[in-house]
Amino acid sequence: xxxxxxxxxxxxxxxxxxxxxxxxxxxxxxxxxxxxxxxxxxxxxxxxxxxxxxxxxxxxxxxxxxxxxxxxxxxxxxxxxxxxxxxxxxxxxxxxxxxxxxxxxxxxxxxxxxxxxxxxxxxxxxxxxxxxxxxxxxxxxx
Amino acid sequence: xxxxxxxxxxxxxxxxxxxxxxxxxxxxxxxxxxxxxxxxxxxxxxxxxxxxxxxxxxxxxxxxxxxxxxxxxxxxxxxxxxxxxxxxxxxxxxxxxxxxxxxxxxxxxxxxxxxxxxxxxxxxxxxxxxxxxxxxxxxxxxxxxx
Amino acid sequence: xxxxxxxxxxxxxxxxxxxxxxxxxxxxxxxxxxxxxxxxxxxxxxxxxxxxxxxxxxxxxxxxxxxxxxxxxxxxxxxxxxxxxxxxxxxxxxxxxxxx
Numbered sequence: 001x002x003x004x005x006x007x008x009x010x011x012x013x014x015x016x017x018x019x020x021x022x023x024x025x026x027x028x029x030x031x032x033x034x035x036x037x038x039x040x041x042x043x044x045x046x047x048x049x050x051x052x053x054x055x056x057x058x059x060x061x062x063x064x065x066x067x068x069x070x071x072x073x074x075x076x077x078x079x080x081x082x083x084x085x086x087x088x089x090x091x092x093x094x095x096x097x098x099x100x101x102x103x104x105x106x107x108x109x110x111x112x113x114x115x116x117x118x119x120x121x122x123x124x125x126x127x128x129x130x131x132x133x134x135x136x137x138x139x140x141x142x
Numbered sequence: 143x144x145x146x147x148x149x150x151x152x153x154x155x156x157x158x159x160x161x162x163x164x165x166x167x168x169x170x171x172x173x174x175x176x177x178x179x180x181x182x183x184x185x186x187x188x189x190x191x192x193x194x195x196x197x198x199x200x201x202x203x204x205x206x207x208x209x210x211x212x213x214x215x216x217x218x219x220x221x222x223x224x225x226x227x228x229x230x231x232x233x234x235x236x237x238x239x240x241x242x243x244x245x246x247x248x249x250x251x252x253x254x255x256x257x258x259x260x261x262x263x264x265x266x267x268x269x270x271x272x273x274x275x276x277x278x279x280x281x282x283x284x285x286x287x288x
Numbered sequence: 289x290x291x292x293x294x295x296x297x298x299x300x301x302x303x304x305x306x307x308x309x310x311x312x313x314x315x316x317x318x319x320x321x322x323x324x325x326x327x328x329x330x331x332x333x334x335x336x337x338x339x340x341x342x343x344x345x346x347x348x349x350x351x352x353x354x355x356x357x358x359x360x361x362x363x364x365x366x367x368x369x370x371x372x373x374x375x376x377x378x379x380x381x382x383x384x385x386x387x388x
Contacts, residue, residue, distance in 0.1 A: 182371035285386035
């Protein structure tokens with residue numbers, strides 16, 4: 001593929017908004033594929049999880065018995081692609097009987113070269129999520 | 143009620159707009175809405191940077207669909223749009239391969255035999271990078287889905 | 289920001305979620321099956337009235353016409369637009385978000 005050949009001078013803020021649960025539909029998987037490809041473009045990339053999208057980040061997923069690939073482990077690799085901000089909406093978790101402890105632990109390396117890992121998941125309230133959406137140039141929904 | 147919207151300002155002519163289409167034709171209205179939106183944008187003098195077809199939206203690009211004669215032919219609408227207005231119609235390669243939308247090169251590469259390619263005229267198959275690129279290169283990006 | 293909603297509020301939660309995130313100065317365009325939301329007397333229209341202070345609400349006329357929804361049945365405060373008006377709204381807002 002020749003897509004990576006372009007050298008964009010502009011850096012835009014991309015927000016990938018996930019509002020759908022995994023497995024029942026393909027949206028979560030194909031959204032993640034877009035994030036991983038997009039990460040190669042040196043843009044400012046963040047992810048947002050709200051409504052049923054929060055189910056994408058829950059612990060303990062195993063899709064073997066439904067004959068599918070388990071999607072969730074790929075989120076753990078996002079940090080290696082420079083995607084370090086996963087905003088999760090607190091109200092969406094609460095509505096679904098979830099807490100932060102039900103979510104996977106996703107981390108990325110400190111940017112300043114010191115050792116250690118920083119959590120990538122940032123739980124925000126609904127008002128802050130609205131601000132996050134407004135702060136981005138491109139909002140991609142799936 | 144009159145259709146009243148904020149009047150486009152002088153500097154708002156010739157805005158670069160890109161469009162992302164996620165949903166299958168006929169099953170969902172998204173492809174129709176996107177098409178009408180683009181026609182209106184072109185009529186207003188805006189430039190369509192690119193249309194990217196993702197998820198089941200890639201199914202719009204099959205040349206093998208034969209809808210009833212009294213219905214619109216969605217694939218043809220888009221092919222004509224590309225021919226008449228030079229709109230760049232890009233079908234996501236990963237999504238297309240999953241769903242059996244192949245151009246000549248992909249059909250050959252996967253050993254599907256002569257004549258297996260089904261990509262309609264005016265469309266091209268390329269990677270997801272084209273989606274990111276159109277986001278970077280356009281002033282506005284609009285998503286139509288199911 | 290411009291928000292678009294295309295699903296019926298009686299089938300999906302997209303409109304409710306959208307309205308919960310729209311802020312002062314935003315605009316919401318209802319297209320496709322979402323236009324059923326603005327019919328006077330419906331539970332969805334009551335929700336819209338309660339939640340859209342400071343948010344401009346638009347409905348796509350061709351989708352109303354296709355579904356046989358007469359203008360007289362619309363709640364107050366909704367602006368009907370055509371596809372050209374939809375384009376103008378996209379241009380007038382620096383970003384847009386589809387609530388799919």
